[in-house]
Amino acid sequence: MQILTTAAGLQAHTESARQAGRRIGLVPTMGALHAGHLQLVQAARAECDEVIATIFVNPTQFNNAEDFRLYPRVPDADAVLLAPAGCTALFAPSVEEMYPQPTVLRFDFGDLERVMEGAHRPGHFNGVATVVSKLFHLARPHRAYFGQKDWQQVAVVRQLVADLSFDLEIVARPTIREADGLAMSSRNRRLDAPARAAAPLLYQVLTAAAEQVQQGLSPLQVQAQAEAALAAEPLLTPEYFAVADAQTLQPLAAYVPGRAVVLCLAAHLGGVRLIDNVVVER
Template sequence: MRVIHTNQDMKDVCRSVERPVGLVPTMGALHEGHLALVRLAKQENRTLAATIFVNPAQFGPGEDLQKYPRDLEKDLDLLRNEGADLVYVPDVEEVYPPGFDSWVEVGGLGDKLEGAHRPGHFRGVATVVAKLFNLIQPDRAYFGQKDGQQTAIVRKMVKDLDFRVDVVVVPTVRNSDGLALSSRNVYLTQEQRRAAPVIYRALCASSRLWGDGGRNGDRLRAEVLATLRQEPVLDGIDYVSVADAETLEELEQVQGRAMVSVAVRLGNTRLIDNVILD
């Protein structure tokens, strides 16, 4: 496994690797959710490339950039054990050198849901992903469904800007109690961790209603809210959405593929999750 730190070295190496190349972009603090992406990428490609970069451009003022979990040696050991071929670990100055001022604007998809609560977040995500696509030139790139809005935005960017890469979305990996795996779960106190599975229970309540024929968007949203409000430990609900899975437009009636998504706060920790109705 080669660990590479500069753009030029990564470009040089990627010109001569065996194809197809599968890319797994991460911010580190790897868990089984990330490793599910890594394993599928290893299975489907001749060369597996991963990246570890805590991207400051996708953090807003007052967010957890400084305390975001980091354990590079552990991450590298995990990737080595999974058979990764290349791991790109750049410094911030390598990705955003002095004078950097070109950004990927993602339009209306980035203004909803997470974008409404984290202005500029998806501009940062789209820009760094575009840079990685240009640098590594992967044939396939792997993302987790837990970040459902992110996957919709990356797919739209790939389509709009004609990137030659297939975006592969991998189902959310969960703990046995349903809580989606997330690097930020380490922030939770014991009490908050016991309460957190209510998020998935609420999403499942909407899935059951939909499975029973419920198609009214307001009813589905109300079902999620009613379940979330049963948990007194929650400190806030930022949004409950029932939206078209591609356009992220809120739905009055679910007629096609839809995404039910939520963002909640437990203390200072903000967790997101979603399920697909299809």
């Protein structure tokens, strides 16, 4: 596995691969890798000749300076995990390499980003779109792999690809969970023992809500019961629970026949912000 740290080095590497007729898969991450990330690398290896993982804690997508400061960074341990999973090159640039000058470009994804994460983290998706655009330009992948735990992010990236005509396919892979249901996340490393013990409640609430959707409870009833269950845990501070259309991400007053529903939540647990979602086919 090659380790690349400069934009020029990444461009040279991927251009050589393209000229050799090799298909390129890109797996963008912020590091502190877990089985969910490795699943993406393995999927890319099964479908592509060249697999490039990126590790970059992107400052422009954090609207909380303390969250950025505390985000787990374990680059040496990450590198050890990547090669056995099928990664052929790791791109690990510095902030100065990715942002040689301040960016002034602003993205607006309309209603897609005015709900959930976009509403609670102003500027977050602008930062995501900025760094993902840079990575797509530099790596020129045929496919890029993302996890469905960040459902809204995947929707935004798909819109970005469509609007800017990037010549690549977005591949979304299912959320990988711990044995007790907690969605794997780099931020889980920051949970202390009491918070970690309470964390499975998030998925329990989502699965209960999914059953209620299937039983025909209205979106408002599902939301109210989920919010009450979350509020009952003293260690947990709910931020939002949404019952939304899985494609548009807009909140539902009533279900639309034949359209999937996505249940999304965000909550603070022991000072750590976690998100999760479940998709319900109807």
